[in-house]
Amino acid sequence: MKLTILGNNGPYPAPGGACSGYLLESDSGDTCILIDCGTGALANLMASGALDRLDAVVLSHLHYDHMSDLLPMQYAIQFHPRKHPLPVYAPLTPEPVRALLESAPCYDLWPCEDATVGEMKLSFNPARHPVETFAVAVRCDGARFVFTGDSNTDALVELFCEGADLLLADAGLSAADWKPTAPHYSAALCGQLAKNTRAKRLLLTHFNPKDDPDALLQEAREFFPAAERAVIGDIHYI
Ligand SMILES: [Zn+2]
Numbered sequence: 166m167k168l169t170i171l172g173n174n175g176p177y178p179a180p181g182g183a184c185s186g187y188l189l190e191s192d193s194g195d196t197c198i199l200i201d202c203g204t205g206a207l208a209n210l211m212a213s214g215a216l217d218r219l220d221a222v223v224l225s226h227l228h229y230d231h232m233s234d235l236l237p238m239q240y241a242i243q244f245h246p247r248k249h250p251l252p253v254y255a256p257l258t259p260e261p262v263r264a265l266l267e268s269a270p271c272y273d274l275w276p277c278e279d280a281t282v283g284e285m286k287l288s289f290n291p292a293r294h295p296v297e298t299f300a301v302a303v304r305c306d307g308a309r310f311v312f313t314g315d316s317n318t319d320a321l322v323e324l325f326c327e328g329a330d331l332l333l334a335d336a337g338l339s340a341a342d343w344k345p346t347a348p349h350y351s352a353a354l355c356g357q358l359a360k361n362t363r364a365k366r367l368l369l370t371h372f373n374p375k376d377d378p379d380a381l382l383q384e385a386r387e388f389f390p391a392a393e394r395a396v397i398g399d400i401h402y403i
């Protein structure tokens with residue numbers, strides 16, 4: 166698979182940055198999904214030229230930093246018409262936010278349940294976050310990609326992450342800012358998660374603009390020396 170980073174911030178974008186957005190394509194190029202579409206991710210999706218090729222959108226949850234650009238995307242689709250509505254896999258709650266997407270005729274809303282999209286098999290696991298949120302796994306081309314969504318530590322999320330070829334993890338907090346009731350992992354905990362679940366690779370994301378991503382990377386590398394950080398425009402082959 167080919168992963169393109171479209172956004173790496175949360176819960177708001179850094180200057181010139183973008184929130185959660187990840188384009189995932191099969192090796193053949195025949196299957197293409199967008200995971201999350203936060204503030205600024207749509208502009209980077211347009212730069213990638215992939216809007217016309219999208220087979221589905223997967224939203225880990227309905228916080229605005231993960232879904233807000235799906236609202237103007239309906240206008241973009243008016244100028245890039247599709248034969249069929251674009252399937253969107255999203256949590257059922259918060260209902261007012263989901264209703265915004267359901268009212269757009271260009272989208273075909275589905276719950277976050279196991280699904281096959283072209284060559285990709287999608288699976289979901291509830292994450293630990295203040296709203297209904299899912300970790301997302303995609304199996305394709307003999308590899309397994311896992312995205313934690315937004316989450317704090319959770320035994321079932323850890324089990325779900327087991328053996329990822331690439332683990333994309335929510336490093337929304339520094340170790341100093343983390344606490345057990347926080348809505349996010351710390352970067353150090355992402356490193357521990359990758360180590361404990363024998364991930365082949367770890368990519369940190371969801372950088373708060375107030376934090377230094379390189380400092381967070383160092384925190385994660387204490388536990389998982391091969392950790393990398395998601396950088397907008399970077400492409401990773403899984
Ligand atoms: Zn977030």
Ligand SMILES: [Zn+2]
Pocket residue numbers: 226228294315
């Ligand atoms: Zn969130």
